[in-house]
Amino acid sequence: xxxxxxxxxxxxxxxxxxxxxxxxxxxxxxxxxxxxxxxxxxxxxxxxxxxxxxxxxxxxxxxxxxxxxxxxxxxxxxxxxxxxxxxxxxxxxxxxxxxxxxxxxxxxxxxxxxxxxxxxxxxxxxxxxxxxxxxxxxxxxxxxxxxxxxxxxxxxxxxxxxxxxxxxxxxxxxxxxxxxxxxxxxxxxxxxxxxxxxxxxxxxxxxxxxxxxxxxxxxxxxxxxxxxxxxxxxxxxxxxxxxxxxxxxxxxxxxxxxxxxxxxxxxxxxxxxxxxxxxxxxxxxxxxxxxxxxxxxxxxxxxxxxxxxxxxxxxxxxxxxxxxxxxxxxxxxxxxxxxxxxxxxxxxxxxxxxxxx
Amino acid sequence: xxxxxxxxxxxxxxxxxxxxxxxxxxxxxxxxxxxxxxxxxxxxxxxxxxxxxxxxxxxxxxxxxxxxxxxxxxxxxxxxxxxxxxxxxxxxxxxxxxxxxxxxxxxxxxxxxxxxxxxxxxxxxxxxxxxxxxxxxxxxxxxxxxxxxxxxxxxxxxxxxxxxxxxxxxxxxxxxxxxxxxxxxxxxxxxxxxxxxxxxxxxxxxxxxxxxxxxxxxxxxxxxxxxxxxxxxxxxxxxxxxxxxxxxxxxxxxxxxxxxxxxxxxxxxxxxxxxxxxxxxxxxxxxxxxxxxxxxxxxxxxxxxxxxxxxxxxxxxxxxxxxxxxxxxxxxxxxxxxxxxxxxxxxxxxxxxxxxxxxxxxxxxxxxxxxxxxxxxxxxxxxxxxxxxxxxxx
Numbered sequence: 001x002x003x004x005x006x007x008x009x010x011x012x013x014x015x016x017x018x019x020x021x022x023x024x025x026x027x028x029x030x031x032x033x034x035x036x037x038x039x040x041x042x043x044x045x046x047x048x049x050x051x052x053x054x055x056x057x058x059x060x061x062x063x064x065x066x067x068x069x070x071x072x073x074x075x076x077x078x079x080x081x082x083x084x085x086x087x088x089x090x091x092x093x094x095x096x097x098x099x100x101x102x103x104x105x106x107x108x109x110x111x112x113x114x115x116x117x118x119x120x121x122x123x124x125x126x127x128x129x130x131x132x133x134x135x136x137x138x139x140x141x142x143x144x145x146x147x148x149x150x151x152x153x154x155x156x157x158x159x160x161x162x163x164x165x166x167x168x169x170x171x172x173x174x175x176x177x178x179x180x181x182x183x184x185x186x187x188x189x190x191x192x193x194x195x196x197x198x199x200x201x202x203x204x205x206x207x208x209x210x211x212x213x214x215x216x217x218x219x220x221x222x223x224x225x226x227x228x229x230x231x232x233x234x235x236x237x238x239x240x241x242x243x244x245x246x247x248x249x250x251x252x253x254x255x256x257x258x259x260x261x262x263x264x265x266x267x268x269x270x271x272x273x274x275x276x277x278x279x280x281x282x283x284x285x286x287x288x289x290x291x292x293x294x295x296x297x298x299x300x301x302x303x304x305x306x307x308x309x310x311x312x313x314x315x316x317x318x319x320x321x322x323x324x325x326x327x328x329x330x331x332x333x334x335x336x337x338x339x340x341x342x343x344x345x346x347x348x349x350x351x352x353x354x355x356x357x
Numbered sequence: 358x359x360x361x362x363x364x365x366x367x368x369x370x371x372x373x374x375x376x377x378x379x380x381x382x383x384x385x386x387x388x389x390x391x392x393x394x395x396x397x398x399x400x401x402x403x404x405x406x407x408x409x410x411x412x413x414x415x416x417x418x419x420x421x422x423x424x425x426x427x428x429x430x431x432x433x434x435x436x437x438x439x440x441x442x443x444x445x446x447x448x449x450x451x452x453x454x455x456x457x458x459x460x461x462x463x464x465x466x467x468x469x470x471x472x473x474x475x476x477x478x479x480x481x482x483x484x485x486x487x488x489x490x491x492x493x494x495x496x497x498x499x500x501x502x503x504x505x506x507x508x509x510x511x512x513x514x515x516x517x518x519x520x521x522x523x524x525x526x527x528x529x530x531x532x533x534x535x536x537x538x539x540x541x542x543x544x545x546x547x548x549x550x551x552x553x554x555x556x557x558x559x560x561x562x563x564x565x566x567x568x569x570x571x572x573x574x575x576x577x578x579x580x581x582x583x584x585x586x587x588x589x590x591x592x593x594x595x596x597x598x599x600x601x602x603x604x605x606x607x608x609x610x611x612x613x614x615x616x617x618x619x620x621x622x623x624x625x626x627x628x629x630x631x632x633x634x635x636x637x638x639x640x641x642x643x644x645x646x647x648x649x650x651x652x653x654x655x656x657x658x659x660x661x662x663x664x665x666x667x668x669x670x671x672x673x674x675x676x677x678x679x680x681x682x683x684x685x686x687x688x689x690x691x692x693x694x695x696x697x698x699x700x701x702x703x704x705x706x707x708x709x710x711x712x713x714x715x716x717x718x719x720x721x722x723x724x725x726x727x728x729x730x731x732x733x734x735x736x737x738x739x740x741x742x743x744x745x746x747x748x749x750x751x
Contacts, residue, residue, distance in 0.1 A: 077563035084533015
């Protein structure tokens, strides 16, 4: 587990208590709602129940049923109504209950939410967040474990964020809510109950000070991707995001025992994409393995490999490898361990790299 | 909120019970459309006696005042002229496409004139005349049909959404705009427009349901022009009428003669008033007819008889209104001259604008995708800029 990112260096202080990824998301929403009355939260079961993963727990009680509320069970309706509210001055944060249950909303997301700013020549901006719990590793049944990020990343006009640490869960969700562009916010559901020593009130102070800093780009505007090196290394770059970052870090630990120094890059945002950070790590190490849960064919992992080839070919000492899910519908709970990228599979990929000049 | 009817049937939304009780009828009587469509002018332009207009308790629609009717007539004439001018421009190859509302102008005009300045309208691609009647310069609407950009007017300035090309997706945006306004305590009414074929789409259902559950003031205005491109309404639905769909959501539905300008304006105004006063949605179905093909790419002789089109010519909304207002003494020769002169001015401006090719900057395609272009889009923009520069040199 990563304990800190380079954006939040001073988090593991003595006062920091073990904090879950879920609590960080919840606090990010309540802090944003406290600051800005236009922020509202809705979706299926997010009110009284607090969401099936309890990410919105307590928001209705604290802010009232006008600020956090349940909707009829209709994902296209949720996304479409959110867009209308964003047109009319609100900053909706909507929850899709599970990755695959967001598919009824795809027409709204692809044909309107992603395109409205362009269609209106920038006159209508849609500051809204679509939260999607995604990925596997939790023993979920069919339709509860998809890694659907590539569908959205392929659609211009959407930003795609996916945090891998507790502090990023807080900071990136705050940033997504402040963004003038629609953000699809992918939450790795296997990380919901992981804990890190993080003081969320410190994070709030840090985030809000940065948002007020006029010399820096305003929070949420960030047109650049901001990938972070979460482990330094010299021999190979493990490039990952979301739920696979922790797997990459474990693989890097194991590789170190074999004398391989692996650097781990957490992309954090898929759109915008941080080409500069990718080039920097690949230029440094000369080797790359891309790790992602999603099926590999026509995937974000495929895009990363293509970008390395286009931009860093002459720095490479080895063909680039991918460790991804297989090109199959997500398997049943008892079989998912065979599908997901594992430490062993990453180590095998490292072995297959070209190590001799 | 759930309340009980006399029969003990749960009815969603206390406003329905309050609204219906003020008419002395049950929620069901209130929500079901009147026994016949509301019609005030006969096909010959004669005012129908009040007892034959289709009204009944809870379904009563006062005739708008003469000034409003004259303004509606003017908009009808201008709208008809714009429809026919654009149809001609397409045939001359100067417009890429134009979905004409020729024959449906009473619905178009009524939609725009029933709304206040703070209200919102969500039109479809066939609602150019509604859009210009609400104040958008026809040239700004034509920006999309001549292929310059997807939307040429500022939706926030006019409170008119970009015309929707996908069917009924915009109804949900309408619900959202109304919901945001309601949460802020504003009394904005939103008019959400769609056609008969669109009522088969899933988002039609989701929008009506959301509007009813959240009790937001949206008037769903369906122009039933008989065909979804080629498919007749009988192949879209087995419902007794589209207006009957309202009761399933716990809202009131009504049917109106969509070629009767007086009745369209009267019913839409009442719907807007009820929606605003009670913060509730309503569904209004206007029975009308698309006199021309779906677009220039369509051949309507493949799916309908010319005799049917001829029959609908006899119910032309513009002629009915002209006869009515002339006989009522509201429209005289001077007014007619002034109005047709205005229509010609609008048409001439359209023709002139279409003879000049606007300056388009190809690099603009990168500018609005995000609030600030990504590094990737900046790279691609530079690549296109370089291509353009080299092609100019070459």
